[in-house]
Amino acid sequence: MIQSHADRTLVRVQDLTPEKADQLIWLRARVHTSRAKGKQCFLVLRQQQFNVQALVAVGDRASKQMVKFAANITKESIVDVEALVRKVEQKIESCSQQDVELHIERIFVISQAEPRLPLQLEDAVRADGEGEEEGRATVNQDTRLDNRVIDLRTTTSQAIFRLQSGVCQLFRDTLTKKGFVEIQTPKIISAASEGGANVFTVSYFKTSAYLAQSPQLYKQMCICADFDKVFCVGPVFRAEDSNTHRHLTEFVGLDIEMAFNYHYHEVIDSITDTMVQIFKGLRDNFQTEIQTVNKQFPSEPFKFLEPTLRLEFTEAVAMLREAGVEMGDEDDLSTPNEKLLGRLVKEKYDTDFYVLDKYPLAVRPFYTMPDPSNPKYSNSYDMFMRGEEILSGAQRIHDAQLLTERALHHQIDLEKIKAYIDSFRYGAPPHGGGGIGLERVCMLYLGLHNVRQTSMFPRDPKRLTP
Amino acid sequence: MIQSHADRTLVRVQDLTPEKADQLIWLRARVHTSRAKGKQCFLVLRQQQFNVQALVAVGDRASKQMVKFAANITKESIVDVEALVRKVEQKIESCSQQDVELHIERIFVISQAEPRLPLQLEDAVRADGEGEEEGRATVNQDTRLDNRVIDLRTTTSQAIFRLQSGVCQLFRDTLTKKGFVEIQTPKIISAASEGGANVFTVSYFKTSAYLAQSPQLYKQMCICADFDKVFCVGPVFRAEDSNTHRHLTEFVGLDIEMAFNYHYHEVIDSITDTMVQIFKGLRDNFQTEIQTVNKQFPSEPFKFLEPTLRLEFTEAVAMLREAGVEMGDEDDLSTPNEKLLGRLVKEKYDTDFYVLDKYPLAVRPFYTMPDPSNPKYSNSYDMFMRGEEILSGAQRIHDAQLLTERALHHQIDLEKIKAYIDSFRYGAPPHGGGGIGLERVCMLYLGLHNVRQTSMFPRDPKRLTP
Numbered sequence: 001m002i003q004s005h006a007d008r009t010l011v012r013v014q015d016l017t018p019e020k021a022d023q024l025i026w027l028r029a030r031v032h033t034s035r036a037k038g039k040q041c042f043l044v045l046r047q048q049q050f051n052v053q054a055l056v057a058v059g060d061r062a063s064k065q066m067v068k069f070a071a072n073i074t075k076e077s078i079v080d081v082e083a084l085v086r087k088v089e090q091k092i093e094s095c096s097q098q099d100v101e102l103h104i105e106r107i108f109v110i111s112q113a114e115p116r117l118p119l120q121l122e123d124a125v126r127a128d129g130e131g132e133e134e135g136r137a138t139v140n141q142d143t144r145l146d147n148r149v150i151d152l153r154t155t156t157s158q159a160i161f162r163l164q165s166g167v168c169q170l171f172r173d174t175l176t177k178k179g180f181v182e183i184q185t186p187k188i189i190s191a192a193s194e195g196g197a198n199v200f201t202v203s204y205f206k207t208s209a210y211l212a213q214s215p216q217l218y219k220q221m222c223i224c225a226d227f228d229k230v231f232c233v234g235p236v237f238r239a240e241d242s243n244t245h246r247h248l249t250e251f252v253g254l255d256i257e258m259a260f261n262y263h264y265h266e267v268i269d270s271i272t273d274t275m276v277q278i279f280k281g282l283r284d285n286f287q288t289e290i291q292t293v294n295k296q297f298p299s300e301p302f303k304f305l306e307p308t309l310r311l312e313f314t315e316a317v318a319m320l321r322e323a324g325v326e327m328g329d330e331d332d333l334s335t336p337n338e339k340l341l342g343r344l345v346k347e348k349y350d351t352d353f354y355v356l357d358k359y360p361l362a363v364r365p366f367y368t369m370p371d372p373s374n375p376k377y378s379n380s381y382d383m384f385m386r387g388e389e390i391l392s393g394a395q396r397i398h399d400a401q402l403l404t405e406r407a408l409h410h411q412i413d414l415e416k417i418k419a420y421i422d423s424f425r426y427g428a429p430p431h432g433g434g435g436i437g438l439e440r441v442c443m444l445y446l447g448l449h450n451v452r453q454t455s456m457f458p459r460d461p462k463r464l465t466p
Numbered sequence: 467m468i469q470s471h472a473d474r475t476l477v478r479v480q481d482l483t484p485e486k487a488d489q490l491i492w493l494r495a496r497v498h499t500s501r502a503k504g505k506q507c508f509l510v511l512r513q514q515q516f517n518v519q520a521l522v523a524v525g526d527r528a529s530k531q532m533v534k535f536a537a538n539i540t541k542e543s544i545v546d547v548e549a550l551v552r553k554v555e556q557k558i559e560s561c562s563q564q565d566v567e568l569h570i571e572r573i574f575v576i577s578q579a580e581p582r583l584p585l586q587l588e589d590a591v592r593a594d595g596e597g598e599e600e601g602r603a604t605v606n607q608d609t610r611l612d613n614r615v616i617d618l619r620t621t622t623s624q625a626i627f628r629l630q631s632g633v634c635q636l637f638r639d640t641l642t643k644k645g646f647v648e649i650q651t652p653k654i655i656s657a658a659s660e661g662g663a664n665v666f667t668v669s670y671f672k673t674s675a676y677l678a679q680s681p682q683l684y685k686q687m688c689i690c691a692d693f694d695k696v697f698c699v700g701p702v703f704r705a706e707d708s709n710t711h712r713h714l715t716e717f718v719g720l721d722i723e724m725a726f727n728y729h730y731h732e733v734i735d736s737i738t739d740t741m742v743q744i745f746k747g748l749r750d751n752f753q754t755e756i757q758t759v760n761k762q763f764p765s766e767p768f769k770f771l772e773p774t775l776r777l778e779f780t781e782a783v784a785m786l787r788e789a790g791v792e793m794g795d796e797d798d799l800s801t802p803n804e805k806l807l808g809r810l811v812k813e814k815y816d817t818d819f820y821v822l823d824k825y826p827l828a829v830r831p832f833y834t835m836p837d838p839s840n841p842k843y844s845n846s847y848d849m850f851m852r853g854e855e856i857l858s859g860a861q862r863i864h865d866a867q868l869l870t871e872r873a874l875h876h877q878i879d880l881e882k883i884k885a886y887i888d889s890f891r892y893g894a895p896p897h898g899g900g901g902i903g904l905e906r907v908c909m910l911y912l913g914l915h916n917v918r919q920t921s922m923f924p925r926d927p928k929r930l931t932p
Binding site for chain 1: 471474476494496513514542543544576577578579580583614615616618619623624627628630631634635638642647648649650651652653654655656657666667668669670671673675677684687688690691692693694699700701703705707715716718727728864865885886888889891892893894895896904921922923925927930931932
């Protein structure tokens with residue numbers, strides 16, 4: 001229990017600059033490292049990505065006992081210190097606060113860490129290969145995830161998730177400015193929204209229900225309900241037994257749906273502009289976070305064009321064939337072909353972000369609008385970052401009759417999607433949209449290689465904890 | 467399929483003002499009502515909450531056939547019209563655009579509604595008792611919810627959900643300004659987060675899992691992971707067979723968790739200030755929406771104090787006893803007693819929002835910090851709007867040892883919450899927070915009487931669809 005010290009002001013580590021020199025301050029921070037040396041103990045005190053050097057030395061203000069006490073405080077413990085801020089002659093390269101150090105006069109342990117940490121923070125931020133010759137350890141992914149609370153304390157994790165928070169904010173702010181309304185859609189649903197495969201079943205009182213694979217049907221229903229332009233941010237669930245670097249069983253969907261006037265490219269333009277605003281916002285406001293992540297995971301800066309490059313599916317097939325790939329006109333792209341296409345597009349157009357438009361109808365969900373000029377294709381699109389899909393979208397069928405035909409063609413039980421189909425019986429505007437995977441956007445923007453790095457507590461077929 | 471008319475600009479109904487008089491414009495809207503009268507057909511065209519009178523009359527620009535065609539367009543169909551804007555002599559009281567009407571020259575049906583609507587919009591916005599003498603219908607709740615897509619088109623629903631979108635935005639903006647970071651927490655979890663009762667079970671590949679009853683454990687883990695102040699907005703699930711006006715099995719939680727310095731009242735102050743910012747934002751920016759809802763569901767304006775009133779549990783018990791209620795010192799408040807207390811507080815302090823602090827320890831979850839000065843009580847609180855609970859929160863135990871003791875006392879299987887308890891072993895700051903029910907906040911702010919009115923697609927033990 002902590003006594004009340006309402007009169008005390010706690011200073012933030014990031015505010016410890018030469019302007020504070022010779023002031024006596026209070027600070028709460030973690031003990032990042034500690035090193036006793038004769039009559040002195042050097043500590044590095046940390047708050048998130050910021051740290052400062054501190055010193056307890058035997059003298060007027062500190063006894064020998066106090067130095068010993070300080071030296072015995074376990075790493076990662078949280079302490080309150082009263083200390084004098086001192087300018088230093090030589091920059092402290094190893095700390096974020098390079099121009100000052102703290103001369104500690106009082107120190108209290110607020111929360112003591114157990115002496116044996118399951119992983120060392122300095123190991124967890126080491127770049128691949130770095131320090132290998134000296135036999136320095138890195139931390140494997142399962143150890144990180146098993147001890148996520150400690151792994152999340154690293155500068156890299158702090159930067160990743162602050163940037164992720166920024167992506168959500170930029171997404172919403174951009175759409176709100178465009179007149180979109182935020183909606184909340186149910187996750188427990190009575191029928192599988194996209195056909196029936198890969199859906200989790202929930203016991204629901206005396207019956208059973210499903211977890212929504214996307215807010216698809218509900219955001220469309222909001223369009224039929226006159227909300228005109230809507231977005232939602234929320235969990236989506238996929239019972240897919242895919243153990244890859246880019247699949248999760250639960251991820252965060254950034255979803256958009258909007259009525260358009262004359263052409264579904266109005267929707268593509270709205271979405272690509274939103275993505276461009278996100279990219280610009282990250283570039284302009286999250287440079288520190290990007291550079292922090294790059295230190296451990298180097299990558300090229302993310303490139304994008306304005307306006308966004310839009311290719312048609314047939315063009316992509318031609319490019320791939322020219323590069324030696326054999327594929328049919330109406331085959332979907334395999335993951336390796338998507339990646340190859342990304343490299344070809346990067347070479348030719350110098351962009352890490354583009355739209356692939358007009359997918360073959362056969363490879364898209366039942367509610368996708370066929371291309372009126374060629375029924376083998378459809379008014380649908382994917383968007384890619386660094387050669388990996390981050391969004392799937394389309395113009396949707398807004399006519400109950402055509403929707404019924406297409407659902408039957410896909411052998412979907414009409415009874416189960418009755419409420420959805422009925423939504424289109426009382427006037428529905430032409431509309432389209434798409435769903436973006438938040439974790440993938442963060443992974444690919446930062447040039448990371450595993451989506452688990454951008455999910456705080458990832459869920460996959462083999463991981464349900466912590 | 468719609469042809470491309472990229473050259474056409476569609477005007478919004480709300481922009482149809484006298485400044486547009488004598489202009490020929492294009493407009494897309496729903497046919498709200500239609501009334502043929504000799505050689506004329508009067509239409510009301512609607513976009514969300516806005517509508518305008520329009521006229522097709524036999525003459526230079528319109529044939530007899532066209533009038534007949536217009537008269538036969540079903541209500542709720544979506545049409546494109548080309549029309550001349552005309553100022554009117556006498557205000558059109560029944561429309562939002564009172565100063566102009568449209569003289570239609572061309573009309574196309576974009577999407578035709580079926581002739582028989584499952585409910586009439588004018589019935590769905592009728593206030594209780596209004597028009598009863600003339601035998602006018604109102605629409606009961608199940609009919610509304612069964613046909614939610616149409617019910618959501620009413621001015622009342624449009625206003626409710628635009629205001630709800632505003633609550634989320636105000637919540638996030640206020641917290642972002644205070645330095646909070648948005649987090650995303652998993653909804654599929656391996657162990658019931660709050661003890662085990664009332665939790666939905668999910669089939670998870672070859673094992674089973676649960677749906678999170680709150681992000682509680684995860685937001686606390688983020689505090690242990692140095693995020694300092696976090697919030698999240700997302701679905702929470704309660705497998706509670708409660709069929710009341712205020713219970714849903716799935717609702718949207720607005721969650722807050724933060725480290726504090728010396729006293730958990732710092733947390734209460736942060737939360738109450740956030741609520742006050744929401745109330746002010748709604749009052750200042752959503753007055754149209756509030757008044758629209760009030761037309762159908764009259765209620766007193768929502769009152770709040772600055773600073774927010776904070777009462778202690780023992781004071782509340784004393785007030786209730788004085789009002790004739792018999793209850794023990796450590797009994798929890800029943801729902802009727804909460805409501806009565808709300809009325810007593812309103813009478814005495816003239817506020818619809820207050821905090822009740824220091825609940826008996828026995829009625830709170832295992833992770834609640836006991837009151838250091840009286841172990842029968844705890845550092846926990848609820849917040850109330852118009853006498854109903856909208857938030858439950860507390861200082862949390864941040865010591866693994868004490869947390870273990872309290873979990874055992876509550877007969878919780880320690881093995882199942884191991885990852886959670888372990889989070890506190892490596893240094894954890896004192897912290898607290900709370901979870902707010904979005905739908906309840908909207909319901910109570912607007913003075914509505916059923917939480918299903920503020921959930922787009924509500925879920926309760928008996929409703930899973932649409």
